[in-house]
Amino acid sequence: MTDQDRHGASAHPHDDASAPRAEVFRGPTEPPEHAVAPERHPQAPEPGAWLGTHYDQCFGCGEQRPEGLHLRVAAGPGVSVTAEFKVAEAHQGAPGLIHGGLLSAAFDEVMGTVSWLLRVPAVTGRLETDFLKPVPVGRIVHLRAWCVGQAGRKFYHRAEARLDGPEGLLVAKAAALFVGVKLEHFVTHGRQEDVQAVLEDPQRYRSLRAFDVNP
Numbered sequence: 001m002t003d004q005d006r007h008g009a010s011a012h013p014h015d016d017a018s019a020p021r022a023e024v025f026r027g028p029t030e031p032p033e034h035a036v037a038p039e040r041h042p043q044a045p046e047p048g049a050w051l052g053t054h055y056d057q058c059f060g061c062g063e064q065r066p067e068g069l070h071l072r073v074a075a076g077p078g079v080s081v082t083a084e085f086k087v088a089e090a091h092q093g094a095p096g097l098i099h100g101g102l103l104s105a106a107f108d109e110v111m112g113t114v115s116w117l118l119r120v121p122a123v124t125g126r127l128e129t130d131f132l133k134p135v136p137v138g139r140i141v142h143l144r145a146w147c148v149g150q151a152g153r154k155f156y157h158r159a160e161a162r163l164d165g166p167e168g169l170l171v172a173k174a175a176a177l178f179v180g181v182k183l184e185h186f187v188t189h190g191r192q193e194d195v196q197a198v199l200e201d202p203q204r205y206r207s208l209r210a211f212d213v214n215p
């Protein structure tokens, strides 16, 4: 596969082939042919177990972010998780409707949490969302995310969002590519005062429970 294939360059008729590489989307979220099935880590939490927050300041799951999504995520079967959150006033885009970017953030968070079952720290490389139906304020959004393949450091995830219960109306779906990183990624790139606060606070330190934290 060529670099152009991988990054999807010039796939769109309006793409400028002479544009700098960095301005071109970096490729599909489809697992390549050589991808393998993801393996649930033997010590991953049992299906049904609440996974809790990974960081109390996280917009997606943090308990200390009043305006955040407060996602509650549980391990599912295989390499999957389920979650839910209530659409709050602070999540509006149009009057009474969720902001699309925040629904994407919810997908990012829930797919990021799939890493807990793989026990590989990973960050989002690419995230795609299909918005199928409007989502009103005050409703509970039910999310499900799962891994469909792994190719080296690359993990291919899928997710869906429903109203009226976990099997209810499909309102959005997402696909993402996550890239496995070393824990040094967070120590090196995060604002140092926040990184130090996490490293010095045993409670927050424990919240990195799924990984061998020894940066």
Ligand SMILES: CCCCCCCCCC(=O)SCCNC(=O)CCNC(=O)[C@H](O)C(C)(C)COP(=O)(O)OP(=O)(O)OC[C@H]1O[C@@H](n2cnc3c(N)ncnc32)[C@H](O)[C@@H]1OP(=O)(O)O
Pocket (backbone or CB within 6 Å): 025, 026, 027, 028, 054, 108, 109, 112, 113, 121, 122, 123, 124, 125, 126, 152, 153, 154, 177, 179, 181, 186, 208
């Ligand atoms: C303790 C755990 C906490 C977890 C928190 C989860 C929170 C929710 C998830 C998030 O929101 S994470 C925050 C949003 N994401 C980021 O901030 C990531 C920013 N980007 C980066 O740091 C780097 O670009 C990245 C680590 C993703 C990759 O850089 P690297 O230098 O490590 O790898 P490289 O660029 O060589 O890419 C590795 C492979 O991934 C591929 N790749 C990387 N980014 C890609 C992309 N965007 N699209 C397609 N492919 C991509 C790349 O082509 C290559 O494929 P090959 O191995 O086949 O050559």
